Amino acid sequence: MPMQNQQVVLVSRPHGIPQASDFEIRTQPVPALSPGQFLVENAFLSVDPAMRGWTNAVANYSDPVPLGTVMRAFSAGRVIASRHPDYPQGSQVMGLLGWQRYAVSDGSDIRRIVRETDLPLSLSLGVLGLNGVTAYFALRMLGRPQAGETVVISTAAGAVGSIAGQLARMAGCRVVGIAGGADKCRICVDDFGFDAALDYRQDDLAQQLQAACPQGIDIYYDNTAGRISDIVLPQINRHARVIVCGTASIASWDPWPQGPRVERHLLNKAASMTGFLVWDYEDRYEEAIDHLAPLIRSGALRYREEILQGIEQAPGSIADLYQGRNLGKRLIRLDDE
Amino acid sequence: MPMQNQQVVLVSRPHGIPQASDFEIRTQPVPALSPGQFLVENAFLSVDPAMRGWTNAVANYSDPVPLGTVMRAFSAGRVIASRHPDYPQGSQVMGLLGWQRYAVSDGSDIRRIVRETDLPLSLSLGVLGLNGVTAYFALRMLGRPQAGETVVISTAAGAVGSIAGQLARMAGCRVVGIAGGADKCRICVDDFGFDAALDYRQDDLAQQLQAACPQGIDIYYDNTAGRISDIVLPQINRHARVIVCGTASIASWDPWPQGPRVERHLLNKAASMTGFLVWDYEDRYEEAIDHLAPLIRSGALRYREEILQGIEQAPGSIADLYQGRNLGKRLIRLDDE
Numbered sequence: 323m324p325m326q327n328q329q330v331v332l333v334s335r336p337h338g339i340p341q342a343s344d345f346e347i348r349t350q351p352v353p354a355l356s357p358g359q360f361l362v363e364n365a366f367l368s369v370d371p372a373m374r375g376w377t378n379a380v381a382n383y384s385d386p387v388p389l390g391t392v393m394r395a396f397s398a399g400r401v402i403a404s405r406h407p408d409y410p411q412g413s414q415v416m417g418l419l420g421w422q423r424y425a426v427s428d429g430s431d432i433r434r435i436v437r438e439t440d441l442p443l444s445l446s447l448g449v450l451g452l453n454g455v456t457a458y459f460a461l462r463m464l465g466r467p468q469a470g471e472t473v474v475i476s477t478a479a480g481a482v483g484s485i486a487g488q489l490a491r492m493a494g495c496r497v498v499g500i501a502g503g504a505d506k507c508r509i510c511v512d513d514f515g516f517d518a519a520l521d522y523r524q525d526d527l528a529q530q531l532q533a534a535c536p537q538g539i540d541i542y543y544d545n546t547a548g549r550i551s552d553i554v555l556p557q558i559n560r561h562a563r564v565i566v567c568g569t570a571s572i573a574s575w576d577p578w579p580q581g582p583r584v585e586r587h588l589l590n591k592a593a594s595m596t597g598f599l600v601w602d603y604e605d606r607y608e609e610a611i612d613h614l615a616p617l618i619r620s621g622a623l624r625y626r627e628e629i630l631q632g633i634e635q636a637p638g639s640i641a642d643l644y645q646g647r648n649l650g651k652r653l654i655r656l657d658d659e
Numbered sequence: 660m661p662m663q664n665q666q667v668v669l670v671s672r673p674h675g676i677p678q679a680s681d682f683e684i685r686t687q688p689v690p691a692l693s694p695g696q697f698l699v700e701n702a703f704l705s706v707d708p709a710m711r712g713w714t715n716a717v718a719n720y721s722d723p724v725p726l727g728t729v730m731r732a733f734s735a736g737r738v739i740a741s742r743h744p745d746y747p748q749g750s751q752v753m754g755l756l757g758w759q760r761y762a763v764s765d766g767s768d769i770r771r772i773v774r775e776t777d778l779p780l781s782l783s784l785g786v787l788g789l790n791g792v793t794a795y796f797a798l799r800m801l802g803r804p805q806a807g808e809t810v811v812i813s814t815a816a817g818a819v820g821s822i823a824g825q826l827a828r829m830a831g832c833r834v835v836g837i838a839g840g841a842d843k844c845r846i847c848v849d850d851f852g853f854d855a856a857l858d859y860r861q862d863d864l865a866q867q868l869q870a871a872c873p874q875g876i877d878i879y880y881d882n883t884a885g886r887i888s889d890i891v892l893p894q895i896n897r898h899a900r901v902i903v904c905g906t907a908s909i910a911s912w913d914p915w916p917q918g919p920r921v922e923r924h925l926l927n928k929a930a931s932m933t934g935f936l937v938w939d940y941e942d943r944y945e946e947a948i949d950h951l952a953p954l955i956r957s958g959a960l961r962y963r964e965e966i967l968q969g970i971e972q973a974p975g976s977i978a979d980l981y982q983g984r985n986l987g988k989r990l991i992r993l994d995d996e
Contacts, residue, residue: 547922561939566925581920585884586912588903588934595932597925 324351330421342638360404367654448651457485469494471540479506481651626650661688667758675911679975697741704991785988794822806831808877816843818988901932963987
């Protein structure tokens, strides 16, 4: 009898944030391997804000997930059977293997073979996954931090923001986080070592930000758009760099939301605002890992994970992200260890 | 009896675009020169969109012109008396000498000594002045044009846009101008050699733009903000560069105008939007002139001037700019040649 796979399938096209009811868990047999294929048993499924965009039909940086197919997602697992010479049995891999227990792959959807096998495999989806690679390249290539500069980060306690902030601190910057609620602000300062953290729910955020950034703002690492950005932009310095890494506070782009025009801020300050897509750095992935893994081993770089147990947690896990309920990189654990 | 100076003085703080009534022409004696000073007789006064910002009290990239003082402006003239060794009598100079017939200078307000004395002095305020230097560095440093790319330019028939478009053509780009009215569009194509020009007053500008840019838009050289930008941004390509060089279509920033949020466009396309201030290139001014002057001499680079005669034309000359009435770089000529 063939092994049974469990797959989380997208069954309806969400308008905005995908809900649990947009998915169904389906069971079907794992197909036999053809030459050039291998079978991955996923240990962890990733839950990422970008997945909202993948479920929506509106134009985006990648094609929408077709209805009736496995939800596109990063996952990490072990090769348990192989007819592909580059992926022998026992390899640990990470890639776009989807929200499912088993994935048959020909290697095209594999992002990387996990080399840092001394560290937990879950990290390959977080601080040593796209979150870490994103924070590393976005800060370094678009932010170009200089010692003594002030860096403001939104969703600062999140999987990307927390890494970007710590890397900015290591570059000698003053780091001010913006996060939702007292718990996340405390984590930013106590766990991640930020210089200050502000709760965006406060009415006087603009005044608090000004007080926390007496030298103005040189880099704004933004994961939100919306009201937070509208408060930050008037406080940027000459030659400031705004990194547009996410738009978490915008529930829907249909109809397209309005906001204060940015041109005058950019012009007055000769400042820049640049979108970051980690796909632009696919070829340099290992460079980021080589930088980050030693910092993890030494304890210099801190991270938080929020691990849900069991594939049945997957369907509702994206919506939670957008309600700011999670504290740390959100993962679904499939193995029973 | 001392020589009499005529000065255009800012007498009221405009809300938005400065009008003729915000200025007064005053006559007073030219003071005697102290050691280290020299006297410039202005031949041309410049009229620039940036002067709107200089008259407004709201925060900007430079301090507002104090009420009761000579209007800040670029002008070009000849040194007619000198007690400064670096600026001998007969030198031609360009600088922030103000809207006045005579200017006493210690050199600190001089932008440059005009070396290209074989060319008309008026050019030192236009194509070989800040307009040319702006177009050259903004396109080159922020636009980074590559052969085969598509460049869209707003206020394309204007003093900066017309130069930027020609330079982009020389870089091997397809150049599409956006301008106000049929006359300006015709000038863009016939005089400046753009591949196409679109009248922004048309209702179907978005469709026209799409038709004119079948390969999408790689560089958007924007002098307007507002509706034109809102139509261009959804059509930018991956890694597009948006140059924010002016905001001519925004009549006032108080109250701050709203527009469609830009973050999603920048993120989906990993695109950038960067403000350009020519002051950042003060040290490299002559590099631009060395590039542009030979192109003027050979006829490869075309320009248009609109010269008003007499200082009494100055007070109303900014408002006209914002109504799109001018065709070419606007100047006030003071000498009677």
